[in-house]
Amino acid sequence: MTATKPILIIGKNGKTGSRVDALLKQQGLKTRPVSRSSHPSFDWNQPATWPVVLQDVKLAYVSYQPDLAVPNAESTLRSFIDAAQDQGVEHLVLLSGRGEDGAIRAEKALIESGLRWNVVRASWFFQNFSESFLVEPLIDGEVSLPVGDVLEPFVDCNDIAEVAVAALTNPALANRLFEVTGPELLAFADCVALISDTTGRSIEFNQVPIEPYMDFLKDLGTSEEELWLLRELFTRVLDGRNSHIAHGVEEALGKPPRRFIDYVKAAHKNGAWDTAQLNQA
Ligand SMILES: NC(=O)c1ccc[n+]([C@@H]2O[C@H](COP(=O)([O-])OP(=O)(O)OC[C@H]3O[C@@H](n4cnc5c(N)ncnc54)[C@H](OP(=O)(O)O)[C@@H]3O)[C@@H](O)[C@H]2O)c1
DSSP states (O other): OGGGSOEEEEOTTSTTHHHHHHHHHHTTOOEEEESTTSSSOOOTTOGGGHHHHHTTOSEEEEOOSSOTTSTTHHHHHHHHHHHHHHTTOOEEEEEEETTOHHHHHHHHHHHTSSSEEEEEEEOOBGGGGTSSTTHHHHHHTEEEESOOSOOBOOBOHHHHHHHHHHHHHOGGGOSEEEEEOOSSOBOHHHHHHHHHHHHTOOOEEEEOOHHHHHHHHHHTTOOHHHHHHHHHIIIIITSSTTOSOOOHHHHHHSSOOOOHHHHHHHHHHTTTTOHHHHHHO
């Protein structure tokens, strides 16, 4: 029955949603990828947009914006789960983050909802370096972040998407939390050095104090919500609490997670850090 219904993907153009969509389509499954720019649109801040996209849906992949760590995420997600139940949705697969109190509360809301559920609780994404806020500094040759030698088991969004698709399509995996990380612990400076070596370009990494960094972002016009989130990420999530590897990729897929260096080689080949990228932005 579910095969003829579209699988809803919240986060159409996102780093994970776009990959979940592509993998489901490769399997010949019908999808309904949505975000603020889709038709019909979906906006986390406008609950009136939710029922239409939930119509006829049994399965959904849910990536929240901007982050489950933000103070109102739990209550928004609870309202969304209610709306999904009202529309007859049976199974939600939620993308979550490691080491965030707000994310744990949001996960609990889903786990206790009575719906079939999966949580994919991920470490920092590889793709933050190639599809997000670090692209520009990498191309400029200087990455300055308020983070030192803390080790993080960065994970590939392709692995996250494969785990999410397995959870959506294999009923035997229902009602399980998959904590997904990459196979190795790396410091941000290590990641930048690997990108520098692979691209053959000189890229510096500097640790900067948190307050000047926040002031710098504020001067660039960064919103209060984003500033709050970045402070939370750099002072709490990256304080060492997540400096350990988890095995969710093997548990869900029976194969090891992808390595950072292989991601860097592929992203470089695809032009992720070519200066042309910057001119297009
Ligand atoms: N980055 C990491 O390292 C990391 C690690 C662990 C967990 N996470 C979690 O991953 C989630 C983000 O997933 P992602 O990285 O795949 O997505 P993403 O790349 O951040 O997705 C961006 C898309 O979200 C859409 N969007 C923005 N605001 C929206 C809103 N108010 N309502 C609906 N859609 C909105 C935008 O499309 P439109 O402009 O078309 O709306 C945009 O293309 C967050 O919950 C984050 O906590 C991230």
